[in-house]
Amino acid sequence: MAKGARCMALFFLLLGTAAPAVLAVADGLLPNGNFAQAPGKSQMSGAVVTGRYAIPCWEISGFVEYIEPGHKEGDMILAVPEGASAVRLGNDATIRQTISVIRQMHYSVSFMAARSCAQAEKLNISVGDEFGVLPVQTVYTSTGWDTYSWAFKSRHATVSLGIHNTGVEEDPACGPLIIAVAIKTLSPPHRPKGNMLRNGDFELGPYIFPSTPWGVLVPPILEDVNSPLSGWMVMSDTKVVKYVDAPHHRVPQGARAVELVAGREAALLQEVPTVIGWSYKLSFSVGDAANGCSGSLAVEAYAARETLKVPYESHGTGGSKPAVLEFTAIANATRVVFQSSNHLMKSDATLCGPVLDDVFLVRVRKPAARRLRL
Ligand SMILES: *[C@@H]1O[C@H](CO)[C@@H](O)[C@H](O)[C@H]1NC(C)=O
Numbered sequence: 001m002a003k004g005a006r007c008m009a010l011f012f013l014l015l016g017t018a019a020p021a022v023l024a025v026a027d028g029l030l031p032n033g034n035f036a037q038a039p040g041k042s043q044m045s046g047a048v049v050t051g052r053y054a055i056p057c058w059e060i061s062g063f064v065e066y067i068e069p070g071h072k073e074g075d076m077i078l079a080v081p082e083g084a085s086a087v088r089l090g091n092d093a094t095i096r097q098t099i100s101v102i103r104q105m106h107y108s109v110s111f112m113a114a115r116s117c118a119q120a121e122k123l124n125i126s127v128g129d130e131f132g133v134l135p136v137q138t139v140y141t142s143t144g145w146d147t148y149s150w151a152f153k154s155r156h157a158t159v160s161l162g163i164h165n166t167g168v169e170e171d172p173a174c175g176p177l178i179i180a181v182a183i184k185t186l187s188p189p190h191r192p193k194g195n196m197l198r199n200g201d202f203e204l205g206p207y208i209f210p211s212t213p214w215g216v217l218v219p220p221i222l223e224d225v226n227s228p229l230s231g232w233m234v235m236s237d238t239k240v241v242k243y244v245d246a247p248h249h250r251v252p253q254g255a256r257a258v259e260l261v262a263g264r265e266a267a268l269l270q271e272v273p274t275v276i277g278w279s280y281k282l283s284f285s286v287g288d289a290a291n292g293c294s295g296s297l298a299v300e301a302y303a304a305r306e307t308l309k310v311p312y313e314s315h316g317t318g319g320s321k322p323a324v325l326e327f328t329a330i331a332n333a334t335r336v337v338f339q340s341s342n343h344l345m346k347s348d349a350t351l352c353g354p355v356l357d358d359v360f361l362v363r364v365r366k367p368a369a370r371r372l373r374l
């Protein structure tokens with residue numbers, strides 16, 4: 001089978017009968033999303049990929065290197081995980097893949113990356129004219145490998161997903177390494193009965209690679225419509241919140257939760273319609289993810305004029321406690337905001353923080369108000 005045909009066979013999936021007969025990409029790794037299919041030797045010069053279509057299923061431009069499993073290089077500050085292949089995006093380099101999607105659907109993209117030599121590397125991930133510039137840092141895992149997420153809404157049935165290194169380093173070969181790219185359909189956030197918040201249990205979020213113990217970073221995102229963490233925004237300059245899963249962490253409820261890893265440098269928030277003068281009750285769980293984050297953790301919650309600091313003494317072995325913040329709305333929309341009070345580090349010097357889950361917002365019917373109506 002020709003290489004092109006093999007990509008197509010992998011990348012189309014016939015949806016169930018209830019959906020229109022659209023051929024769209026399936027949740028999980030993109031075709032050759034882990035770069036396991038290598039370019040032919042004739043299309044490489046050393047590690048440098050010379051052919052535009054040399055890496056099966058991908059199109060490249062600029063200075064792209066292909067790192068085979070086991071390959072070692074002196075200037076690389078991080079080891080590529082055993083058995084994994086990587087591409088390195090040098091100055092102004094791009095990798096791109098055309099994917100079939102469902103029109104008007106929201107998707108999140110997760111990719112695993114590490115910086116190689118520069119201090120501050122950034123990747124611009126884009127679909128059509130939507131894009132996000134994500135800083136690639138090495139402060140969240142001890143290996144330096146992190147999973148980053150981004151979301152888009154598909155305007156067409158076929159879209160081109162690109163990842164571009166915006167860097168301009170002295171050494172053109174310096175740039176982030178990428179070892180895996182995956183996609184996930186984001187179903188519209190449900191608002192469970194009784195909860196005014198969307199996705200308050202954080203069960204809807206970006207794809208987490210099953211083999212990775214480090215969750216997924218959700219970068220600053222200032223609009224909730226295109227958030228990989230459905231319904232939620234992350235306010236920060238460069239910092240993130242971490243999306244964690246039950247197979248590798250203790251989560252207070254369900255299968256997913258959020259770890260507030262950046263202290264006061266990142267806030268997780270959601271805006272909800274409210275009625276001025278009415279009272280509301282915001283309840284949530286605060287805990288630790290059993291990932292060795294020990295010490296005096298605390299989550300601060302804000303809504304309207306109220307704030308609440310919820311201290312949590314962590315042994316780093318998992319656990320949680322409930323908290324409640326009551327407030328009176330002072331506007332027709334209220335932002336509920338969560339932050340970690342302080343910066344915490346695990347013994348391996350990576351950032352960590354309290355886990356937040358099970359966020360519920362309800363209207364409180366005050367006895368006084370009821371009496372008035374009688
Ligand atoms: C990111 O990439 C998109 C698509 O190529 C482009 O339109 C946009 O200007 C880029 N943004 C930055 C900041 O480089």
Ligand SMILES: *[C@@H]1O[C@H](CO)[C@@H](O)[C@H](O)[C@H]1NC(C)=O
Nearest residue numbers: 273274275276330331332333
């Ligand atoms: C909320 O209040 C603002 C400012 O008073 C107003 O412009 C807006 O239309 C209101 N929105 C709703 C949904 O009532």
